[in-house]
Structures are given as C-alpha cells and as structure tokens.
Amino acid sequence: MSENIIEVRDLVKHYPVTQGVVFKKTVGQVKAVDGVSFGLRAGETLGVVGESGCGKSTLARVLMNLERPTAGSVVYKGQDISKLSGGALRRLRRQIQLVMQDPYTSLNPRMTVGDLLGEPFEIHPEVAPKGSRRAKVRELLDLVGLNPEHINRYPHQFSGGQRQRIGIARALALRPEVIVCDEPVSALDVSIQAQVMNLLEKLQGEFGLSYVFIAHDLSVVRHLSDRVAVMYLGKIVEIGTEDEIYERPTHPYTQALLSAVPVPDPTQRHNKTIIRLTGDVPSPISPPSGCRFRTRCWKAQDVCAEQVPLLEIRPSSDHPSACHFAEKREIVASHEAA
Amino acid sequence: MSDILVSEQSAPGTGGSGRPSGRLLEVDDLRVEFRTRDGVAKVINGVTYHVDAGETLAVLGESGSGKSVTAQTIMGILDTPPGFVTNGQVRFHGKDMLTMSSEERRRIRGEGIAMIFQDALSALNPVFTVGFQIAEQFRIRRGMGRAESKKRAIEMLDQVKIPNAKGRFSNYPHQFSGGMRQRAMIAMSLALDPEVLIADEPTTALDVTVQAQIMDLLAELQRERQMGMILITHDLGVVADVADRIAVMYAGRIVEEADVYDLYAKPAHPYTLGLIDSIPRLDEKGQQLRTIKGLPPNLMNIPPGCPFNPRCPMAQPVCREKLPPLLQVGTARASACHFAEELVNRV
Numbered sequence: 095m096s097e098n099i100i101e102v103r104d105l106v107k108h109y110p111v112t113q114g115v116v117f118k119k120t121v122g123q124v125k126a127v128d129g130v131s132f133g134l135r136a137g138e139t140l141g142v143v144g145e146s147g148c149g150k151s152t153l154a155r156v157l158m159n160l161e162r163p164t165a166g167s168v169v170y171k172g173q174d175i176s177k178l179s180g181g182a183l184r185r186l187r188r189q190i191q192l193v194m195q196d197p198y199t200s201l202n203p204r205m206t207v208g209d210l211l212g213e214p215f216e217i218h219p220e221v222a223p224k225g226s227r228r229a230k231v232r233e234l235l236d237l238v239g240l241n242p243e244h245i246n247r248y249p250h251q252f253s254g255g256q257r258q259r260i261g262i263a264r265a266l267a268l269r270p271e272v273i274v275c276d277e278p279v280s281a282l283d284v285s286i287q288a289q290v291m292n293l294l295e296k297l298q299g300e301f302g303l304s305y306v307f308i309a310h311d312l313s314v315v316r317h318l319s320d321r322v323a324v325m326y327l328g329k330i331v332e333i334g335t336e337d338e339i340y341e342r343p344t345h346p347y348t349q350a351l352l353s354a355v356p357v358p359d360p361t362q363r364h365n366k367t368i369i370r371l372t373g374d375v376p377s378p379i380s381p382p383s384g385c386r387f388r389t390r391c392w393k394a395q396d397v398c399a400e401q402v403p404l405l406e407i408r409p410s411s412d413h414p415s416a417c418h419f420a421e422k423r424e425i426v427a428s429h430e431a432a
Numbered sequence: 433m434s435d436i437l438v439s440e441q442s443a444p445g446t447g448g449s450g451r452p453s454g455r456l457l458e459v460d461d462l463r464v465e466f467r468t469r470d471g472v473a474k475v476i477n478g479v480t481y482h483v484d485a486g487e488t489l490a491v492l493g494e495s496g497s498g499k500s501v502t503a504q505t506i507m508g509i510l511d512t513p514p515g516f517v518t519n520g521q522v523r524f525h526g527k528d529m530l531t532m533s534s535e536e537r538r539r540i541r542g543e544g545i546a547m548i549f550q551d552a553l554s555a556l557n558p559v560f561t562v563g564f565q566i567a568e569q570f571r572i573r574r575g576m577g578r579a580e581s582k583k584r585a586i587e588m589l590d591q592v593k594i595p596n597a598k599g600r601f602s603n604y605p606h607q608f609s610g611g612m613r614q615r616a617m618i619a620m621s622l623a624l625d626p627e628v629l630i631a632d633e634p635t636t637a638l639d640v641t642v643q644a645q646i647m648d649l650l651a652e653l654q655r656e657r658q659m660g661m662i663l664i665t666h667d668l669g670v671v672a673d674v675a676d677r678i679a680v681m682y683a684g685r686i687v688e689e690a691d692v693y694d695l696y697a698k699p700a701h702p703y704t705l706g707l708i709d710s711i712p713r714l715d716e717k718g719q720q721l722r723t724i725k726g727l728p729p730n731l732m733n734i735p736p737g738c739p740f741n742p743r744c745p746m747a748q749p750v751c752r753e754k755l756p757p758l759l760q761v762g763t764a765r766a767s768a769c770h771f772a773e774e775l776v777n778r779v
Contacts, residue, residue, distance in 0.1 A: 145639035145641065145642075146610075146639055256727075283494040283495055284666060284668070284710055284711055285494060285706060285707060285710050285723065285724040287710070288710035288721040288724075289725075295720070310640070312640070312714055313669075313711070313713055313714040317712035317713075317721070351641060352714065354640045354641045354643065355669065356644075356647075356667065356669030356670050356672060356673045357669060357672065357673075357714060358668040358672045358708065358711055358713065360672045360692045360693050361696075361697075362672075363672070368644055370644070370645070370648075371641045371645075373595075374609045374611060374612070
C-alpha cells in the first residue's frame, strides 16, 4: 500500500437530525458516508460516481477535512488528516486542494481575480515572497488559458467556463499533489465542458497531479478516470479500473446506472436494453438493512436483507464488488474503434 | 421528412408570411429582443420551426441560444418588459397567437399547448397540495364539481405512475422526491389533454436512472395521445433517444434542421459537428476531446456575417461578411452554413 498517496479507511460521516429549538434532541442520523475505504495512487485519477444524495460531496468535504469524520481515517503520506489541526493542518492543506462545482458562488464577487488567486499566497507566504505574487498570479492565469491582462477584473466579468478556470487556477496556486474536483464541469455547457476537461488532463500531465474526480455524469468520469468507484447511499458498491467498471460491471446498481445513460447515437436506439429501476433512493436516515440497494434490485433474495455484502473480490468478479450475486453483464456496447 | 420549412432570414419588421398550412403549431420568422439598461440583446433572430401531431421535435442548443425564450413566446409567458416580440408569428392550427386576444390565448394554454419546466420545485406552488393544483384545472376549465375533479386528478396521478395516487393527492410538493415532482408536473400539464406539449429541459435536474424513467413516461404518453412534442434540451444523448427531428440553435438562430439519423451521421453545420465531437462518450475511452474554441457571442453585439464565424474552424472571408440563410441541403434537411454542401458531401 506504499504507493498510495491517500489511504481512506472505514470512513464514516453522520449528521445528527435534531428536533426542537430550546431543548434540542437528536432523533436520528443522516448516514451520508457510511464505511468507505479506498486508496488514491500517485498520479492517477480516481472517479467517484453516484446519484444525488449518495454521499460523494460529503466524501470530498471529509477528504479535505472541511468536516471531521465521525469515524475512520484519511491518511496522507502516513499522517492522519482527520486528526490534524492548527498549523499542521494548514501545512497539509497546501498539498490537497479543492475545485468546487458552482463557479458562480465559489468566487467572492467583491475580489478581483488578482486578489482571489493571490490569497493562497497570503496564507502560505513561504510559496511566493511578497514581491513576486503578482507575477505568480499572471503565470497561473496563463497556465489555465486565461488572459493575464485580466488580472484586475471581477468574477462577474467572466463566463461560466472562465470562472471554472479561475477556480482551477486557485486550486493550483500552491502546487498541490492532490486535487479533489467536486462536479467541476456539471454546471457548464457541452462545448465549454470539453475545454475544461482537456485543461484538467493537460495540468495532470504537466504537474503529475492526482485527482479525486467526483461527478454524476458517467461519460465524463470514464473519459478522465483511471479507476472508478461507484457509490450508493453512503457506501462504495463497486470499485475497479475504468475498463473493469465500464466493460465488465458486476454490481446490479452499476449495471443499471450504465444502462440508463443515453448514448448520443440514434442508431443505437433499439440495440440497447435499459435496466429499469423502480422507485427512488431510500432515505439515508434509515437505509435498508443488509444490502442498501436491495429495495430497488431485481436480484434481491432473503440473504440481501440479512447480510451486508462486503466490498471484495468475488469468484465471478475480478474486482471488488459489494453484491452477494455479483455477475458480469455487458451493458455498454463497445464501440468499434474509430 | 421532406417538408422542412426553409426561411430566408428576412429583414426585421416585415412580418410573417401568414400563409395557412395544415400544420399543428408553427413558429414563423420569430424575432425577440430584450431591452435592458445596458442595451438591446437580440435573443431570437428569425426562428422558424413547426411540429405536427405525434412527432417529437428536439430543439438543441447551449445556454443563451434562445431555445427557452422561443418556448416562452409560444406559451405567451415571455416577460414583457424586458422581452419584446419584434417580428413573426406563432400559429396554432393556422391562427396567429401573437395577435389574438388574451382571452383566446388563455383558452389555448392547457388545452391546446401545455408546458413542463425544468425545475419542478419552483414550478409547483408550495402552499397548495399537488392534488389541488391538478384538480383546479378540471374545476375551472371543465366546470366539474369537487368530487369529480378530485377523481380525475387522482386518475392523472395514476397515469404518470405515482404510486398510491389516492394518498398522494393531499401531499404538498415538498413531500415529493425530485422524480415524483416532475411526474406531478407532467400530470398537471396533460390534464386538459393538450395537442402540443413543450418540455423545457424536463430531466436536466434529475439523476440518470430517474431521467430514464421520466423520458420513458413522456414517450409513452405522447404515443398514446398522439401529441406533438417540442423537447428543449442541451443533452445530445437524450435527443438521440427520443427525437424525430432536430433543430439546432445558436445565437438566436436555427443553424441546422434535420432528421435525427441524418444529423448524427453527418452534421451539415460546423457548430453541430463541434458539439457532437466535444461530448465524452460512455462507450469510448477517448484521448483528447475535440473542442469548439472560444465562447458563444454576446447577444448585444453579435458578430457580422455568420454568428458562428469567430469560433468556426472552416471560416472563410465570406463568413465574416454575409449571413448564411437557412437553406435546404439535399432533399430533407436544412443548414445555415455557406459550406453546408461541402460538409455533407465529404467522405
């Protein structure tokens, strides 16, 4: 496990549900992340996919130590991030940075781009001495494909895609090793989305970054990721290389998810079978017993209600899959190589 | 589909041609501008399309292309000011809706043309029960009593496959999940059995598995009722699954219109080509995505000539001078590009 730059073990994050104003009492727990383990290797992109409410954004916040985990650990190069505070935490934050989803609310409208990108250097003055900051900011703007002349502009003078570039530049400012991207392209138009994805790939090559790439769009995740983790109701249900997940999925939820993605090719209209899931995702306050997916699963048996299926390699699955009845099933019609 | 309407981009202010045809719903050379404090934004610059009974027209475009404003103009819910229709007609059964009285127009809404919106939570009224909001239409428009309108509303909820429709009748919108809200809104829009349904990004806010459920439901209801449907979306995947015909919009114009199979097989406009190339695909692990360089134009200052020319890899001097009209290419499609023939005929 030495090649893992981040090692996540049995991570749990519960939020209390309270009732009453004066006499607050806890009536339940929202189990946003409930026992997640994985490793992030140096230089790779780990994609995390799942539907809304599955806990992927909470995972990002806990990875960054913006939220303290309820249990479990996030180990970065031998140091448990979740136990750090003060100066030690601040020093470590240099290495792990976050790109947020909404480029409209994640930039302070009253600060110029120069101030926004210069702020990381105020907190970490050792990275760039005072005199060189302006030049550093210009360099960053150039790096993400923005005009360095625009250093005195405000966020509202930029389009959505350009603002996301500013967000990426800010994450890059301190030359981190890991960037956690939480839905970085989902608010962007198709033609702009492709530009930002290419930029992320280019920067990874240039600086040897590791990405945790969180998104709900399975096509985007496939395009960028080396390995992929699929989440459902606070747990990882399947994890593997991009090929393993997309070509040989063994968990029913992954299969259903993949089959539901519309393919931009009308000639495939009648060739594909969509696995219809019924109903909605259950509430994370009281998830189903045993396997959490069983209430929507067509394979569910009695054992699924009784036993929690572990995320492990199974006889019929060459990569870890949390299903008692894991089984290969071809979903994505492999496209003839162009 | 050999009958695509071809429009010359006529000068503003000349008015629609007004010739009657057998079409269900037609938009004819529509122009809309937004007059704001900062200047005049030309949001729609001569849009012509039509939809017939039983067919699905997809209107594809990115934010700011004018696809939603066209729909708002059809429904008569354009905010005036700042939005003003400066030219064109919207004909329903041959009758121009923009010049009819507001009473006549009101009768068409709901019964003739209905609309569903992207964000069901803000489209539903939070202080009334879902059932009440559906039943209201039967009481007001059909003159039914309380009991009967309630019965019909429950039937509608049942038709859109909301489990336990009877119990759900008296729930408020916040008690519904995202997918269920979207279903409730579909029930509401179909209550008066409209001939045309406009769906404005109906699944954009939903998860993929729920999106598949909603698109199925819409397709099924459309088949049963032989409705015409205008599906407004930016998602090339959803369009490929359900559309019959596609109109691609850019900077307030239709730049290409074609049968769904033709459009994906061989785009006749460089913008469409760029869009198709720039989406990552689930069934391919691509290397680098091809992109469309630059940004969509500022609608207050649309470049002269073809509005796409600053971003177009094929742009020639003529593109900077002359606005290409939407002209027929081959037999069954139209493109607004000076080099459409070359694009279609390339191997």
